[in-house]
Amino acid sequence: NAGVTQTPKFQVLKTGQSMTLQCAQDMNHNSMYWYRQDPGMGLRLIYYSASEGTTDKGEVPNGYNVSRLNKREFSLRLESAAPSQTSVYFCASRDYGGVSSEQFFGPGTRLTVL
Amino acid sequence: QQQVKQSPQSLIVQKGGISIINCAYENTAFDYFPWYQQFPGKGPALLIAIRPDVSEKKEGRFTISFNKSAKQFSLHIMDSQPGDSATYFCAAAPQGNQFYFGTGTSLTVIP
Numbered sequence: 001n002a003g004v005t006q007t008p009k010f011q012v013l014k015t016g017q018s019m020t021l022q023c024a025q026d027m028n029h030n031s032m033y034w035y036r037q038d039p040g041m042g043l044r045l046i047y048y049s050a051s052e053g054t055t056d057k058g059e060v061p062n063g064y065n066v067s068r069l070n071k072r073e074f075s076l077r078l079e080s081a082a083p084s085q086t087s088v089y090f091c092a093s094r095d096y097g098g099v100s101s102e103q104f105f106g107p108g109t110r111l112t113v114l
Numbered sequence: 115q116q117q118v119k120q121s122p123q124s125l126i127v128q129k130g131g132i133s134i135i136n137c138a139y140e141n142t143a144f145d146y147f148p149w150y151q152q153f154p155g156k157g158p159a160l161l162i163a164i165r166p167d168v169s170e171k172k173e174g175r176f177t178i179s180f181n182k183s184a185k186q187f188s189l190h191i192m193d194s195q196p197g198d199s200a201t202y203f204c205a206a207a208p209q210g211n212q213f214y215f216g217t218g219t220s221l222t223v224i225p
Contacts, residue, residue: 004157031211040123042203042217043158050211058212090157096211101146103213105157 001026004106006091012112013081021076021109023091031096032074033058033103034066036087043090049074050096081113117141118206120216127223133191135219137204140185144206144214149178149189152201152218161202162189194223 007022025032033048035058045058049068063085065077074093078085088110092103119138127133137147148163164171164178164187171178177190191198204216 033211033213035215040217042120043205043213043215045212045214048211056211092157094211101163101207102148102160105150105159107157108155 003027004091004093004104006089006106006109008109009107010110012114013078014114015082017081018077018079019081019111020078021089021091021111022073023075023106024073025091025093025104026072027093027095027104028071029093029095029104030071031094032068033092033094034064034074034076035090035092036060036085037090037108038087046076046089081111083113085111086113087111116217117214118204118216120204120219122219123217124220125222127194127221129194129196129223129225131194131223133189133194133198133221133223135189135202135204135221136186137188137206137216138184138186139206139214141206141208141214142185143208145209146207147178147180147187148205148207148213149176150203150205150215152203158203191221194221196223196225199223 030051034046035043047066091106094103149161150158151161152158175192180187207213
């Protein structure tokens, strides 16, 4: 099992460019999450998907869109990147309602917006 | 507004010492309190977690102490080792899908 995988690992964008961050999990989890991690700010939830077909805003959704493509995949799109979106982005998944409440995290995507 | 407040921001401990990280919350709807460990360049990984029906949980050298009335919980790392050097995050979650994370503590264990 690969767990949670994210692509790309690194990305540099210019202001105004768009891109999609990809996330996939092979644990048959129903819930998936996108976080951003900034120094001194901890992990902040951008969007989450409680189950296939649903998405909800988290703490910091502005400037982002998401798509829950199927049970395995949850993508994050930046339509017009801004320097304030320079961050490390983590995807996570969880078997919500299952025995364990644990969230499993991917390795992260390091994004720089110039 | 930060839902979970974590301190200290950084901590330096001698090998063999005790590392203590504290977190506080306000929302009484939170019912799951995990601690995550993150090494540089990696994603966070669950270290230990507790629910509010117990006041303490121990797994090896790691212990969570939970004070429901004070709305505080803490992570104690006994016999701290250089390999424990990492960033630690506390978190809290209600019976729902949103997790709220603290701002993190960078722990350095000096040999």
